[in-house]
Amino acid sequence: MARVFDDLELGYVKEVLTSGRLGWQTGGMVTRFEGAFARLVGSRFAIARNSAMTALAQAVAVSGAGTGFEVICDPIVHFGGLAALWFNAVPRFVDVRRDTYLLDPEAVRANITPLTKALVVTNLWGLCAELDELRRICDEHGLFMIEDCAHNMGSCWKGQHAGTYGDLGAFSFQQGKHLPTGDGGMLTTDREDLYSKIYGEWAFSGESPQFMTLNFRMNEVTAAVGLGQVQRVMGYVEQYTRNLHRLNEAIGGCAWLGQRHVPSDARQAGYVWACTWEGDRYGLSLDRFKQVCNEIGLKINSGFAQLNAPAYHFDIFKGSTAYGEPDCPVRCPFYIAKSGYRYHEGMCPVAEDIIPRFLRLGLVQVSDEEGSRRAAMLQEAIHRMER
Template sequence: MSRIPVYEPCLDGNVSAYVNECLTSGWISSRGQFISRFEEAFASYVGADAATSVANGTVAIHLALEALGISSGDEVIVPSFTYIASVNTIIQTGATPVYVDSLSSTLQVDPAAIIAAITPRTKAVMAVHLYGHPCDMDAIVEICREHNLLLIEDCAEGFGSLWKGRHVGTFGDAATFSFFGNKTITTGEGGMVLARDPAVMERCRRLKSQGVSPSREYWHDMLAFNYRMTNIQAAIGLAQIEMADHLLNEKKRVADTYARLLEGLPLRLHKAVGDVRHSYWMCSIIVDDCQDRDALRAYLAEHGVETRPFFHMAHHMPHCHTNQVLPVGEELSKKGINLPSYPKLTTQQLEHICATIHAYFDCAAV
């Protein structure tokens, strides 16, 4: 069997037709009809009033933070068990990330830890919907309301994830998505920003486009950025939105197959907990013994299966290190593996992956 990557995008549907339309029309940069069509289709799909597209998921977070006025002297509470972009963008605004622990059951930020971390300098909470499972949005929204805090949702890995029937990204003051090549819907690179307040949304649109005046040509009256998405990216994104339900259904099929074929092994799967829809951006396992994590990954690699480790804790990184001990996240970080998770995985491939995992544990038991 040929090598099985951890992810590959599904570029079916109207992707080629829409991209070719960009090429033949000449609209290939950050203007063109597909920009607004993708933004409108995305907002409609997730249940938001409006959305604005950007160049990638990281600048989406930075743009949201800037538009909300996060700046020097502010503290933003964020799980340490997350991708580093969540933290880097906080630091880029001049604010201070305040790291908190996660829940073992869901891998998401612990609401009790958020409450314990609030200080007079706390300005916002960043909820990261990790690996496709939503955070406890009832608890987090209530915390932010009670303490008058801004709420930013990092939905880079959460497209298609629902909390009690409601799409992630529609709870916070602002929310961000990523469309990197390994995301459920992709534009190659790219991202999206949502905002509850129309004034914040308008500020996002101006900030992402060099702060240009809406009424005066080539007049720029604020320090701003070039974070715009191209028309070609948006064309791909529109075609992806059209396939979104199919892609999510296929990823659920993959996750269900793993659950069935890996039952009884010394590991657990990252399953949906509570009244949620887990979008299974990544199908993940957490081994019982951390010593098996790297050995199992090496064994899978020897048999043609690519995997990823769980993220390192952000507060362990040299440029944003603290001496905190966050035991749940630290244990998860050492035990977790992301398995191949793309929609076009075949039954034969999934059986090979699971048989290889079984074989590893059979050998380890001898």
């Protein structure tokens, strides 16, 4: 489904331009967008930001994690790790479950150290991790819980929307996400203290911000587009989710394509469809499968990101090059509390195994007709491999 931007968004944008007040202000368009977003996901507060990345970084900042502390993150995407590094905390990558590709609560427990301050859990590709269990772990150990919900409009765990289990949830409105404003993001929280603290970032005319941060506010024009899109987004999500189910059905019964497990407590929202290549266990060649897909006209993505490996293989983590000085912050000689943490091969064996096995198709902006066509092509590719 193509996104719709019409008189609704134009009307809100016109309101902003006519008012002549384009910057954030109490009671303005940003506040209206925040209110509508909070109602949609069921959080007490929403705080509009200029991207999910800045939202995540600010979440780490208010968590108290920083110099000398560790933040537990997942290894498939790197955003949580980057946010931790930005505030000089050490990202500690923890393994995922093989069937859901999501953070494994047992692995989280096993990696908590006296330096652990926060957890960033990514609800990857429209599916929530075991958020109640992760919440329990955070409560038991006094950890601040941050949910990366960049892929999660409409996805729930035990009937509760993504972004409502963490102390903070971070959503993305970048062009490729469910709710597009060009760029933008939203923090969600039930904690009034965090809402006030984050809006206390304001650093002007001698006021001291309440914590170390920069200004990451959203402007009124972006919020005007968001206020229109927030009324449409669940329609988009339904569309993408129908195609997700079509693709899952297409591989049903195929032993050598591993279907992603959706726990009964989860409601997955269509964002990216993914399965794992298990053909090597059946004497089949992945290159041959990709060639067959190509011949049929199905553009399937394999693996993930350029490295095709967990995020800790990025130089910025492995080489500790974030601040130009080698080893900062991971083994910085100036820190009193030294993490001593080392990024190494074999650290997250499940993530290392499954990332090169991923086969993925994007679902955003794919029509029902195109989704059905792709599902039929996927089935045809399976038949050709088995012929």
